[in-house]
Amino acid sequence: MLKFIRRFWIVVLLLITACSPVAPITSTPAPTAVVDDLAQYKPALITADQNDLAQLDHPTRYNLTLQYDPATPTLTGVEDVRFFNHQSAPLNEIYFRLFANYPDSGGKISVSHLSVDGAAASATLETQNTALRVGLSQPLAPRAEADLHLDFVVTVPRDSTGHYADFTATDSVTTMPTVYPLIPAYDSQGWHTELPPAYGDLVYADASLYAVTMTVPTTMTVIASGTTTRKDDNNNGTTTWHIVGAPMRDFDLNVSAQLQKTSATLGETTVNSWYDPADADAGKSALQFATDALRIFQNNFGTYPYRKFDVVETPTTAGGIEYPTLVVVARSLYRDPRNRQYFEFATAHEVSHQWWYGMVGDDQVNQPWVDEALAQYSALIYEEDLYGKDAAHQVMRNNFIGLYNRAKNAGQDMPVNLPVAAYDEATYGAIVYGKGPLFYDAIRTKMGDALFFKFLQTYFQRYRYKIATSDDILKTAEDVCNCSLQNEYQEWILSPQK
Ligand SMILES: [Zn+2]
Structure with a gap:
């Protein structure tokens, strides 16, 4: 993330701490449905990098079935996760992060129907309701895997200014960063369930595989991490978007009936700039900044392997925020010509996070x-x-x-x-x-x-x-x-x- 303090180009990054006992979440068994096929993720990557998938050692797989209702506004989801124990010791529990419950976000997530390998499981909330501890009835042995299933409902705050306004439903765009349950990194310190102050980034997670369907009103566009492979009209006023993304540490989701798009190509990668109709010139500038940055960083660091990159104008009060295959940049920078240099610098900073944080991951909470x-x-x-x-x-x-x-x-x-x-x-x-x-x-x-x-x-x-x-x-x-x-x-x- 990048925080701009106006007097200078003062760049500060943004993002989250806590632990409270919570009532157990009751659950009933539910079927798991993770498809065992790497081929489905290949459309997320350019041809030359599709073999990257086979080189990953049992990455976590997320299957998300999502539905957005702008009237409430809520995001309803069914989540199936295949998790592999890479540790040398058995695991007695698996954690999910529930960042939609971050204290000042204004939003909320509740989880139900939790199961592990088809058997009902119980869980407890910790760290100000941002960590869900799933106890395992049988320890998960080293190099064994577990299929987890859960349902969730996210209440999206309207016009929220909490947490740098990164999670909010507005007239122009609804932004939903990491609002689904996400398995955090497990390293030599164990499970990472810390919550940094609001000016730090939240996500510390492993590169994973995502297959997502998102159903929205047909009038809305889905702007998300990964690549859209298909759209199905449901003939009831809704459309279902099919998205794959891999390898990614996170999945960012935005929906809008208003933002417009201008695009460019860089090799096999499509670069999209999404902007408010009132900011068309700045939207074109953002496309130029992002395309130049991707080209310059590829030349200096190594290939950008994904088929798609989005830069999205949002109401965030951070300068910008990074997500896999997508960055958001503050509307205030699109609308202030005196800050054009900072608009460009902030966009380049966020694009570089595709390499640093996105592909080369790190503990953003403890070693930012x-x-x-x-x-x-x-x-x-x-x-x-x-x-x-x-x-x-x-x-x-x-x-x-x-x-x-x-x-x-x-x-x-x-x-x-x-x-x-x-x-x-x-x-x-x-x-x-x-x-x-x-x-x-x-x-x-x-x-x-x-x-x-x-x-x-x-x-x-x-x-x-x-x-x-x-x-x-x-x-x-x-x-x-x-x-x-x-x-x-x-x-x-x-x-x-x-
Ligand atoms: Zn940053």
């Missing part, structure tokens, strides 16, 4: 710099590619150095590699978004351009569809340059130590 500092530096690479080194230096001075120096001069310098919750909102922006990218500038100066860009390509290849950590960034850079970067890492990432 892993994707955010590199997204900032990637936006600088975009500026340099299109407008030259002088323009890029100006961006670095204004955006990164100025932002960081104001915090440092105020006695608020901190290490970069801390959890979102270790910072307040302003310091989070200054340290992670201002100081963090200066680490990349320092190691680029030391390594030289050729090795620096080789490092970025190697880092992308090593961790594509996996999870990367702070240590992985440092190790990969040192491997590529065959040099020590401990001084740069100490100065820019670990200092000042208390």
Whole structure:
């Protein structure tokens, strides 16, 4: 995410903490219906990258059957998930995140009819109702899988300003980020059910496979993560959209009867810009920014493998927010010509998250710099590619150095590699978004351009569809340059130590 504070190009990212006992959720057995066929996901990817699917080790599979009713407004869903235990120890429980229950979102999700392998299961809510703990009657053995089934109903808040207005039903567009139950990452710390402050991103999850049907009034368009493969008119005023997406950590969903579209192609990828009819010029600019950014990042990092990319104008009060194959950018940036530079920078920042967060995953709650500092530096690479080194230096001075120096001069310098919750909102922006990218500038100066860009390509290849950590960034850079970067890492990432 990217948060804009108007006076400067102050970029701060956004997003969520908690634990309360909750009544058990009663359930009845229900059939599971996960289709065992990788072929169905291939339309999500360009031809050259469709074999990526076979290289994934038993990714989680989500089958979602969704229905949106704009009158209420509610999203009703049936979810079937096949989950594989990648750990060396048996699991006694599986968690889902229920981010629609985030405390200030204004929205709500309730879950029912939960079953595991066809047998009724019970669950308890934790972490301010944002984590659902499903107890397993039999521990799930290492390298065994379980089929989970549940029904859910999401109440979508109208004109909500909570949580950067990222989850809201408005006249122009309804935005529903990660509102279905999502299985979080399980790593050496166990299940991740933390809730960061509102200015941090929420999702820490593994790359998964999605097959989704979404039924909406025929007058509405579905703008979602993944690729639409078919639309069926139900002859009752509704249309069912069939969507596949893979490998993706998350599934973002928007519906609109108002947004218009302009498109371009980049190889086999279709790039769509969705904008309010009043913002047609800015919508065309967003398409240009996104297409240029995808091209520049492909050239510098590695292939964008998906068949589709969307940039969507929404009422969010963040500068922009990233999702798989889709980013949203704030309407306020479409409508303020004085902020055109920031509109472009923010769009490039969000597009780069397809590589950093989307394909190379990270713990956005506990190590947010892993994707955010590199997204900032990637936006600088975009500026340099299109407008030259002088323009890029100006961006670095204004955006990164100025932002960081104001915090440092105020006695608020901190290490970069801390959890979102270790910072307040302003310091989070200054340290992670201002100081963090200066680490990349320092190691680029030391390594030289050729090795620096080789490092970025190697880092992308090593961790594509996996999870990367702070240590992985440092190790990969040192491997590529065959040099020590401990001084740069100490100065820019670990200092000042208390
Ligand atoms: Zn970001």
